[in-house]
Amino acid sequence: MRNTLGDLNNHLFAQLERLSDEELTGEKLDEEIKRARSINDVAKRIISNGTLVLQAQKFQTEYKSKDLHKPKMLEG
Template identity: 45%
Template sequence: MKNRLTNLTDHLFAQLERLAEENLTPEQIETEAKRAEAIVSLADRVTDNARTQLAAAKLFAEHGQQILPMLPQIGKASE
């Protein structure tokens, strides 16, 4: 699995195609619906993270190095 937003989009569309299969049994539909719910939940987290990264990048683009002390230090232990 690749870790890019375009790959996430591919996975979401693949799940949509599985849900659209017309010859699924009720049990298969239930399984795919649960799977879709899990995928969407994870996709929401991934897109929230991407949105946060974009917001940080915009702040840096607008304010430069001076904004860095106000951003959380990712990867460092909290004091």
């Protein structure tokens, strides 16, 4: 895998450092704010996906040996 959650953490802190640059003003600051919002949106989706994978793994581990039936709402 090329990118990890550790990489995401590093990117988020790097973005925070760029936003903390007191010399950044005007249009450059506006551009950095837009970039930060985009990074934040992508990061939220990555974290949400990771949470879903973790929940699925927990569910599989907890119910692996039990006889489960498909929910009626998913039956065709």
